[in-house]
Amino acid sequence: MTEISSNQVTNSPSTSASVDQGTPTRKTNGDSAAKKTSAARKTTRSGQGARKTTRRTARKTVPQSTVKGMAMSAPAPSIPVTEPGQFGRINVLDVTPNAEGGVFPARVELGEQFHVTAEVFIEGRTKVGATAVLKTSRGKIMQTRPMTCTNPGLDRWEVDLQAGEHSDVKPWEDGFADVKRQLGNWKVVVEGWEDTYATWLHDATIKVGVRDNDVENALDEGAELLLRWAKTRDAGLNAAQKKVLRDAAEQVLNKELSITERLAAADSPEIHELHDTNPLRDGISAGRPVNLLVQRPKSSFAAWYQFFPRSEGAYVDENGKIVQGTLKTSVSGLERAKAEGFDIVYLPPIFPIGVTNRKGRNNTLVAGPDDPGSPFGIGSELGGHDTVDPLLGTMDDFRALTAKAHELGLEIALDFALQCSPDHPWVKQHPNWFRHKPDGTIAFAENPPKKYQDIYPIDFNADMEGIEKEVERLMELWIDAGVTIFRVDNPHTKPVRFWQDVIGAVTKRHPEILFLAEAFTRPGMMRALSYAGFTHSHCYFPWRNTKEELEEYLNTTNCDNGYYQHNTFWPTTPDILTAYVRDNGIAGHAVRAVLAAMGSPNWGIYNGYELIENRQRPGFEEQIDNEKYEIKVRDWSKAKEYGIAEILTSLNRIRRAHPATHSYHNLTVLDSADENILAFVRHTPAEFTGTGKPDTLIVVVNLDGHNAHQSMVHLELSDFGIEGDSVDVHDELTGRDFTWSWDNYVSLAPWADVAHVLSVKY
Structure with missing residues (x-):
C-alpha cells in the first residue's frame, strides 16, 4: 500500500479547476513495479558513461541564464467538469469495477487486492497516461498507482490496487474500533493526463534519426519541457530529481554536442525512472468516481464449519436410546473447528421445534415418539425465533458458547430461517403474516416435488414493514448474545427489498455483521441478493464437477462477479450430496476439499465430511439418515482412518500463510x-x-x-x-x-x- 501524507498532497486533481506549475495535485509515486521497469531500462540502454562525461562539459558551456530565460510552452489545461456527462481535457470512460450504472458499489474486504480498468484517450496521436487514485470514505488518499495500457487499440488501461491493509482483528477484540473506522464507501478515481514527455520523445527520436531540418526546434522544445517538468508541483519531485531534469535540459541545449548526444540526455534511464514514478501530467482529467464498499475481515476471505448442536456430544444410553447434545456439549465442535483451522462456526436454528406435522427420519410425514423434528420447523408453545430450545439449553448457555468461541478466535454464525411451524407464536399473534388458502387454512411451504408440511412460509404482502421491524428486533437480540454473522435460509423466496431494508437497518447500527445467503436459484436473483447486502453466497459449486465445468466456474467466481457476489464453495451441505462425492470415496472428498479451499477465498465444510458420510437417500441428492431430521451419534476417533481432517487442516494452514488465496481477483x-x-x-x-x-x-x-x-x-x-x-x-x-x-x-x-x-x- 502506498500511503500519501498531508504534506505531500495539498489538492486533488479531481476537485481542481486547473493544474499548472503552481498547483500541487499528487505525490511522488514510489511504486516498486515502476522502479523495476526503470531498472530494466538502465540495464538495456547503452552509452551511459559517455553521457556522464559530456554532461560535465555541458555545465560549463551553457549558462544557467540561457536556460532560465527560455519561453515556456503552454501546458494542456485541466478543463473543469461542472455537470455529469461533461468531458475533461482527457477522455476517461468505462471505469470498472462498476455494475448497474454505479448504483451498487463493488465490494472488497479490507486489505483485498482488486483490479481497475478504464478507457483513457485523447484526440489525434498525442500520447496519454493514466493514474488510479484510491480514497477512503473520509476522503484520505490511500494509494496512487500508474496504470498500464494493456490494449492500445481499445485504449484500455489497467492496474491493481489494495483496499488498505489486511487485518485479522475480530469484532470483539481490542483494535476493532480502528478497523471499523476504515470501513465504508471508498472511491476509485481514474485520472487521465496528456503524456507530453512521451509524445515529444517519440517525435524527437524520429527527427534526430532522419536529421530532420526542424531538429533544433524539437530539441529546444524538449529542453523547455524538462524545465517545466522540474517546476511542476504535481510531479512531487525532490531537489535531486529536479536537478536531474535541469541538468538534462542544459545538455539538450548544448550545441557543442551532437544532436544524438543532446537527445540522449533527455532519454536517460534516470529520466525514464522519473517518468514512471513522477511524471509530468498535463491536462489532468478525472473520470467519474467509482464507489467501492470496503468491508471488515472475513467478508471475502473466510473458512466456515457447520455442525448441529443437538448432535455434538450425543450418545446412546444403556437402554439404546439416543441422548442429544446441548449447547454445553457443543464446545467439542468448537474445538474441532479450531483444530482444523476454521474461522466461522455455523449453527443451524437453535429455536424450539414445532410438534404439528413434525417430520420423522428421512423426511417422513409421521414422526416417531423419539424423533426430534427438523430445526427448520421453528416455533412451539415454548417460543419462537427469540427463544433457545430448552432441549439445547438456555440463553445463558448460548452466551457461554459464543464467549467460548470468541476465546478460541471463532465467530458464530446463526441460521436465520424466516419461516414458522404451525405452532409458532406468530401464527396466533400475526395471522396476516401468512398466506391462506381459499378454505381458510394456512398454506405450508413447497418446492415441488419437495413439500414441507411442518413449515408455514411468511407472506410479505400484508405487513412487510411490521415483519421487518420484528426481524430487526430478533437480530439485535442475537447480536447482543454474541452472533456476528447470520446465515439466511432460502432468502430468494422473500422479497429482495425486504432483505435490503433489514440488512441496511442492522448494518447501520452494526457494520461488523455479515450475511450468508443460502440461495441456490437463478443467477439474477443471486446477484440481486448480493446487491441487497448479503456478504456471502452459497453457489453452484457442488454441481460443477467436470474439468470444463470447473474451469468455467472458477473464472465466473474469480472475476468482476466477485466484486458483488462472494461465492462460498461448500463440497456438501445437509441438503446437498452429489453423485461425485458419493462415487469417488476418500479421494473424491480430498479433491473437492482442495478445489473448494483453493478455488474461492470463501469455503465451508459440513461436519461428517471427515468421516466420509456419503450415502445418498435413494432418488435424492442428499444424505440418507439426514441430520436435519435426526440426531447423529458420531465416532470422531475414526476420522484418523480417512485422513480428510488432516487435509482440511493443511488447506486452512496454506490459506492463512498465503495472501494469494485471499482475493476474488487473481x-x-x-x-x-x-x-x-x-x-x-x-x-x-x-x-x-x-x-x-x-x-x-x-x-x-x-x-x-x-x-x-x-x-x-x-x-x-x-x-x-x-x-x-x-x-x-x-x-x-x-x-x-x-x-x-x-x-x-x-x-x-x-x-x-x-x-x-x-x-x-x-
Whole structure:
C-alpha cells in the first residue's frame, strides 16, 4: 500500500479547476513495479558513461541564464467538469469495477487486492497516461498507482490496487474500533493526463534519426519541457530529481554536442525512472468516481464449519436410546473447528421445534415418539425465533458458547430461517403474516416435488414493514448474545427489498455483521441478493464437477462477479450430496476439499465430511439418515482412518500463510492436456503481500477419484513475475520440492497424491 501524507498532497486533481506549475495535485509515486521497469531500462540502454562525461562539459558551456530565460510552452489545461456527462481535457470512460450504472458499489474486504480498468484517450496521436487514485470514505488518499495500457487499440488501461491493509482483528477484540473506522464507501478515481514527455520523445527520436531540418526546434522544445517538468508541483519531485531534469535540459541545449548526444540526455534511464514514478501530467482529467464498499475481515476471505448442536456430544444410553447434545456439549465442535483451522462456526436454528406435522427420519410425514423434528420447523408453545430450545439449553448457555468461541478466535454464525411451524407464536399473534388458502387454512411451504408440511412460509404482502421491524428486533437480540454473522435460509423466496431494508437497518447500527445467503436459484436473483447486502453466497459449486465445468466456474467466481457476489464453495451441505462425492470415496472428498479451499477465498465444510458420510437417500441428492431430521451419534476417533481432517487442516494452514488465496481477483486457469487434470494459479504481486515478495500458488488436481492421470501443464512464467526459464516450487500438501518451467509433466494418482498445491520460491 502506498500511503500519501498531508504534506505531500495539498489538492486533488479531481476537485481542481486547473493544474499548472503552481498547483500541487499528487505525490511522488514510489511504486516498486515502476522502479523495476526503470531498472530494466538502465540495464538495456547503452552509452551511459559517455553521457556522464559530456554532461560535465555541458555545465560549463551553457549558462544557467540561457536556460532560465527560455519561453515556456503552454501546458494542456485541466478543463473543469461542472455537470455529469461533461468531458475533461482527457477522455476517461468505462471505469470498472462498476455494475448497474454505479448504483451498487463493488465490494472488497479490507486489505483485498482488486483490479481497475478504464478507457483513457485523447484526440489525434498525442500520447496519454493514466493514474488510479484510491480514497477512503473520509476522503484520505490511500494509494496512487500508474496504470498500464494493456490494449492500445481499445485504449484500455489497467492496474491493481489494495483496499488498505489486511487485518485479522475480530469484532470483539481490542483494535476493532480502528478497523471499523476504515470501513465504508471508498472511491476509485481514474485520472487521465496528456503524456507530453512521451509524445515529444517519440517525435524527437524520429527527427534526430532522419536529421530532420526542424531538429533544433524539437530539441529546444524538449529542453523547455524538462524545465517545466522540474517546476511542476504535481510531479512531487525532490531537489535531486529536479536537478536531474535541469541538468538534462542544459545538455539538450548544448550545441557543442551532437544532436544524438543532446537527445540522449533527455532519454536517460534516470529520466525514464522519473517518468514512471513522477511524471509530468498535463491536462489532468478525472473520470467519474467509482464507489467501492470496503468491508471488515472475513467478508471475502473466510473458512466456515457447520455442525448441529443437538448432535455434538450425543450418545446412546444403556437402554439404546439416543441422548442429544446441548449447547454445553457443543464446545467439542468448537474445538474441532479450531483444530482444523476454521474461522466461522455455523449453527443451524437453535429455536424450539414445532410438534404439528413434525417430520420423522428421512423426511417422513409421521414422526416417531423419539424423533426430534427438523430445526427448520421453528416455533412451539415454548417460543419462537427469540427463544433457545430448552432441549439445547438456555440463553445463558448460548452466551457461554459464543464467549467460548470468541476465546478460541471463532465467530458464530446463526441460521436465520424466516419461516414458522404451525405452532409458532406468530401464527396466533400475526395471522396476516401468512398466506391462506381459499378454505381458510394456512398454506405450508413447497418446492415441488419437495413439500414441507411442518413449515408455514411468511407472506410479505400484508405487513412487510411490521415483519421487518420484528426481524430487526430478533437480530439485535442475537447480536447482543454474541452472533456476528447470520446465515439466511432460502432468502430468494422473500422479497429482495425486504432483505435490503433489514440488512441496511442492522448494518447501520452494526457494520461488523455479515450475511450468508443460502440461495441456490437463478443467477439474477443471486446477484440481486448480493446487491441487497448479503456478504456471502452459497453457489453452484457442488454441481460443477467436470474439468470444463470447473474451469468455467472458477473464472465466473474469480472475476468482476466477485466484486458483488462472494461465492462460498461448500463440497456438501445437509441438503446437498452429489453423485461425485458419493462415487469417488476418500479421494473424491480430498479433491473437492482442495478445489473448494483453493478455488474461492470463501469455503465451508459440513461436519461428517471427515468421516466420509456419503450415502445418498435413494432418488435424492442428499444424505440418507439426514441430520436435519435426526440426531447423529458420531465416532470422531475414526476420522484418523480417512485422513480428510488432516487435509482440511493443511488447506486452512496454506490459506492463512498465503495472501494469494485471499482475493476474488487473481486466479488464472492454466492449459493442461488431460481432461481429468485441472490446473490454476493464484498470484499476488509483491506490492500487496505485506512481505515484499510475490506470492504465487499453483494448484493441480486429478478429478478422477479412481485412476491415475498424467498431463503437461503450461505455465507462462513471466506473467507471474518469474525471471528465467525455471523456478523452484514447494508442495505445501506433501512437503516435496520440484522445479517447474514453461511446460511441466504432472502425474497424480488417487492412492498417492490427488493434488499439488505448489508455492513458488522467488
